[in-house]
Amino acid sequence: MDFSFSEDQRSLVQGARAYFSGRYGPEVLRRLDLDGLCNPEIWKGLTEMGLTGLLVPSEQGGMGMGLVEGALIAAECGRVALAEPLVDTALIAVPWLISRGDTEALAKIAAGEKRVAISHVINPWLNDGDGTPLESIDPLRHLTTVEDAENDPFLLDLGALMSAAQLIGVGDAMLSQAVEYAKIRTQFGQPIGAFQAIKHQLANCVGAIEFAKPVVWRAAQAMQDALPLAPVHVSHAKFAATDAATLTAETAIQVHGAMGYTYEVDLHFWMKRCWALAGAWGDRAFHLRRIDHAVLGGEGNKWPLAIGPEHTFS
Amino acid sequence: MQLTYTPEQEAFRADVRAWMQANVPREPLATLECREGYDQHVAWERTLASDNWGMVTWPEAYGGRGLDLIQWLIFEEEYFRANAPNRANQNGIFLLGPTIMEYGTEEQKQRFLKPMAKGEVIWAQAWSEPGAGSDLAAISSRGVRDGDHYVLTGQKTWSSRAAFADWGFGIFRTEPNSKRHKGLSFILFDLNTPGITRRPIRQLHGEAGFAELFFDDVRVPVENRLAGEGEGWNVAMATAGFERGLMLRSPGRFQATAKQLIDLYRKHESHASPGAREAVIQAWGAAQAYAYNTYAVAAKIIAGGKIGAEASLNKIFWSELDRTMHRTAMQLLGAQAELKRFADGTLNHWLEGYIFSLSGPIYAGSNEIQRNIIAERLLGLPRLGAG
Incomplete structure (x- = not known):
């Protein structure tokens, strides 16, 4: 029993965070938003970092990592509100293709030559497709319609897990933007962050995010270990991460005051990502129903969840 | 990350479970807050100590078993699974004990820890x-x-x-x-x-x-x-950290309450509101989240880390979860919530628990103080008037 990340996992995160934060600041997001284009150089950079092939087996030229590492990188993508659909291709499509024994595209994905996004009936569009465009409130998600969406539960769980992980990073980022603003904005002769009315709201966000994190990591490990109850843990993760990020988004705009309502302040990129991901791959109600079924399902329960102090990891 | 127990840990769990089954009093004790109940609870402390279960993480020389924090968590899970009594000596074993372990002289450790572990001094x-x-x-x-x-x-x-x-x-x-x-x-x-x-x-x-x-x-x-x-x-402040952080309220307590709340919901399902149903589901989720987080904190401490201002996050989380769960139970009980004993004579422990849960956000440093600590020490926000 060891609920901690390995040295390798920690350095993977540190490496990705250093790479992203040096290159994909808000100025990049603004340029992409204004140009309405993806910059191919960015995908090239992600490929060189090995991130497109993170979960691709080494035989196909990837790093052969697992879903825990995938979730950790998804959180880093959320932290920078990455515009490129790296999560859709590398962290959702790749493990789904592997689960189906469909390895044909993997080498090209790892090499950065191919992007694959898979649509699920629960959200029948693609973030990165070539159908008719649909306009998302998140200007950095390029949604298009699809003809045929999949209806595979494993795909749904992958999408939900990686969305939950992104929401953790999105929440962390919004919180630190609000905190930095509260330190520099002064009123009544004080930084507004000195007032308890601000402090306590931000402290609530820390609590929500910090207690959602272990739920997400536990879900990632459960999926990686292919536990029969992994879908329940994924729903718990998506539910907790959605609530934490939503609370943080609303708190962050409130702390920014009227500035938070402007395009000029960066917050809105993360807030819009939060809104999009909150509903993607199963919304709050969908995941609550799945947990409800496991906890209160009674006879014929598809996910007979053992409940009680001795069942923390049952 | 390894989220399964070793065979040794499973065997330890079986030992604790067997001991609890053999020793936990069949009838609930009187409340710790009256003389009779206090004496019963002290007697229970001594029963625990008779087999060195007083504080399993302490060295054997001080009356413990020299076990690690994962084993402590397993012990606590089984403790609450067995619905064992509250600890009369929680101020000693969970708060002062770890403080003496860190700051005490060898003479003080010898003098105070063993009688504490043995339940001889409360x-x-x-x-x-x-x-x-x-x-x-x-x-x-x-x-x-x-x-x-x-x-x-x-x-x-x-x-x-x-x-x-x-x-x-x-x-x-x-x-x-x-x-x-x-x-x-x-x-x-x-x-x-x-x-x-x-x-x-x-x-x-x-x-x-x-x-x-x-x-x-x-x-x-x-x-x-x-x-x-x-x-x-x-x-x-170190003692307060132990109080708020890891030891005072282990997750098993809240997982046990969540389980009882789920059972209560099943009994009252026919007249429960959709909001109560969602609160019950969330109680399970929050108690599990608290447990995962505690295992993560334990792993951090085992690896040589320390728990600092994060302890305040824990204190807010468990105290507000406890209050929410008991409030939900009171709502499910409806008209019966006010009864100290139900018509069949059984104790309405939800009422007692709800009243006690209202003290959680106040004791061990009020939750307002905890939020200040989080804002100032974890987020680096300025103190009022310092800017």
């Missing part, structure tokens, strides 16, 4: 004063050095367990005219020392779980001081 904490609650650094009780003794004067209040306990610990101003966090010392005292008057405080439910303490020239030997003279604040 401890009360004595921090708050009438003028120093959330603003603990405003304390004014004094300890004046007189040869090899301190002479304590002043008043402490809300002293948990002090109505019946044997010994107490608290901080006293040992440097005359010192201000705020400076000049305080952490002192342990026998509650039966001449000059100490205890006045039990009747709580809103009618029992007296805490007390006021009056110190009238109470002579306490200098060797009862923990750590150096004037270092009391830092020692007290």
Whole structure:
């Protein structure tokens, strides 16, 4: 029993965070938003970092990592509100293709030559497709319609897990933007962050995010270990991460005051990502129903969840 | 990350389970906050100690079993699975004990830890004063050095367990005219020392779980001081960290409550609101989240890390979860919620639990203070007036 990340996992995160934060600041997001284009150089950079092939087996030229590492990188993508659909291709499509024994595209994905996004009936569009465009409130998600969406539960769980992980990073980022603003904005002769009315709201966000994190990591490990109850843990993760990020988004705009309502302040990129991901791959109600079924399902329960102090990891 | 138990850990769980099955009292004990219940709970402490279950993480030399924090968590899970009684000595084993382990001399460890683990000496904490609650650094009780003794004067209040306990610990101003966090010392005292008057405080439910303490020239030997003279604040904050952080409220307690709440919901499903149903589902999720987080904290400490201001996150989380779960239970009980005993004579433990849960966000540092700590120490926000 060891609920901690390995040295390798920690350095993977540190490496990705250093790479992203040096290159994909808000100025990049603004340029992409204004140009309405993806910059191919960015995908090239992600490929060189090995991130497109993170979960691709080494035989196909990837790093052969697992879903825990995938979730950790998804959180880093959320932290920078990455515009490129790296999560859709590398962290959702790749493990789904592997689960189906469909390895044909993997080498090209790892090499950065191919992007694959898979649509699920629960959200029948693609973030990165070539159908008719649909306009998302998140200007950095390029949604298009699809003809045929999949209806595979494993795909749904992958999408939900990686969305939950992104929401953790999105929440962390919004919180630190609000905190930095509260330190520099002064009123009544004080930084507004000195007032308890601000402090306590931000402290609530820390609590929500910090207690959602272990739920997400536990879900990632459960999926990686292919536990029969992994879908329940994924729903718990998506539910907790959605609530934490939503609370943080609303708190962050409130702390920014009227500035938070402007395009000029960066917050809105993360807030819009939060809104999009909150509903993607199963919304709050969908995941609550799945947990409800496991906890209160009674006879014929598809996910007979053992409940009680001795069942923390049952 | 390895989220499965080793065979040794599973075997340990089986040992604890078997012991609990054989030893946990069949009938619930009277409340810890009356004389009869206190005595029953002390007897239970001694039963635990008779097989060295008093505090499993302590070295064997001090009456423990020398186990790690994962085994402690397993022990706690089985403890709450068995619905074992509350710990009369929680101030000792969970708060003062770890503090002595960190700051005590070898002589103090020998002197205090073993009787604590054995349930022979029950401890009360004595921090708050009438003028120093959330603003603990405003304390004014004094300890004046007189040869090899301190002479304590002043008043402490809300002293948990002090109505019946044997010994107490608290901080006293040992440097005359010192201000705020400076000049305080952490002192342990026998509650039966001449000059100490205890006045039990009747709580809103009618029992007296805490007390006021009056110190009238109470002579306490200098060797009862923990750590150096004037270092009391830092020692007290370490104790507070243990209180808020890991030990005082292990996850098993809340997982057990969540499970009981789920059972209660099934009984009352026909007239429950959709909101109550969602609250029940969330109770399971939140109790599990608290458990995962505690395992993560344990892993961090085992790897040599420390728990700092994050302890405040835990304290807010468990205290507000406990209140929410009990509030939900009261809603499910509807008209029956007000009954101290149901028509069939069984105790309405939800009512008792709800009343107790209202104290959680207040004791161990009010949740407002915890939110300040999080904002200032974890987020780096400025103190009011410092800008």
